[in-house]
Amino acid sequence: MLGAGHSVMVATQQQRHCLPDRSSLIGWYSAKATGTIQLEAGDEVSAIGNLVAGYLGLSKLADGGPTYVASEPLAGGRPALVWPDQSNSRGLSLPADAMVREVFVVLAYGDGARAAFNSYNTLITDLAGLDAGSPNRVIGHENNSGVFTGSIPAGMTVHVNGGAATTELLPLPLSVVHFSSATPFPLAAIGGRNNGLNRAWRGPMCEVLAYTEQLAPAAVERNVSYLRSGWGI
Numbered sequence: 001m002l003g004a005g006h007s008v009m010v011a012t013q014q015q016r017h018c019l020p021d022r023s024s025l026i027g028w029y030s031a032k033a034t035g036t037i038q039l040e041a042g043d044e045v046s047a048i049g050n051l052v053a054g055y056l057g058l059s060k061l062a063d064g065g066p067t068y069v070a071s072e073p074l075a076g077g078r079p080a081l082v083w084p085d086q087s088n089s090r091g092l093s094l095p096a097d098a099m100v101r102e103v104f105v106v107l108a109y110g111d112g113a114r115a116a117f118n119s120y121n122t123l124i125t126d127l128a129g130l131d132a133g134s135p136n137r138v139i140g141h142e143n144n145s146g147v148f149t150g151s152i153p154a155g156m157t158v159h160v161n162g163g164a165a166t167t168e169l170l171p172l173p174l175s176v177v178h179f180s181s182a183t184p185f186p187l188a189a190i191g192g193r194n195n196g197l198n199r200a201w202r203g204p205m206c207e208v209l210a211y212t213e214q215l216a217p218a219a220v221e222r223n224v225s226y227l228r229s230g231w232g233i
Contacts, residue, residue, distance in 0.1 A: 020209055020226045021219035026098060027187075027210030028052050031068070031079040032230075043068045045081055048092060058092035061130070061192050063200075066090055072204050074108045075174055076232040080204035083191050085110055087119065088200045091192025097126050099184040102211040104223050105177050106231050108203045109140070112173035116143050121201050122194045123147075124179070126186035131196045136186050138179060139194055145170040153185035161233065162224040174204070176227045182214055206231055 028051035036049030045065040049057040072080035117140030129137035141148040146167040157165040191201040
């Protein structure tokens with residue numbers, strides 16, 4: 001579990017826009033919240049704190065974390081956590097799986113115009129998926145434009161920028177990707193290897209929201225609007 005408690009610490013930079021829905025919100029990580037980000041040499045992210053008070057932050061994997069970039073071109077000059085556009089196994093993870101039903105991620109793949117995944121690149125996964133063929137990995141489909149449907153949690157739907165359910169993701173300039181499931185699924189890592197291989201994400205991730213309960217349509221719309229407005233999408 002991520003911990004206990006439910007109040008939210010809002011970063012100053014985010015106060016210009018509407019806030020996300022906070023009912024059942026247990027994970028909120030933002031590249032704009034610079035006070036929550038711990039850096040090592042080369043601006044490698046070693047940890048990022050949770051903006052929901054009382055819940056755990058993310059820490060880098062043994063293979064390293066993404067790089068913090070204060071002005072990322074693919075994010076319109078906004079800050080981002082950036083994975084190298086090459087084979088890598090970098091990522092950020094909780095110490096244990098959290099059971100969630102909704103996840104929103106602001107991210108772009110590669111150069112934002114690529115039409116096919118270079119590998120089975122990881123968007124999100126449970127802990128088991130880092131080193132094994134877990135059925136709870138949301139990953140790109142190598143040499144294809146969509147998610148690999150053989151590994152996503154049963155019943156999950158994927159949405160881009162508030163659109164209808166789809167399995168197609170690419171090309172993916174900076175966008176809001178939303179994962180939704182009526183049944184809870186385990187979540188631990190963003191980016192990172194999967195099945196023990198160097199299949200981490202390529203490109204920037206900017207903000208993540210995670211919820212334990214399924215949201216009403218109005219709450220989903222509110223979150224998509226908040227994220228699109230805040231990141232210029």
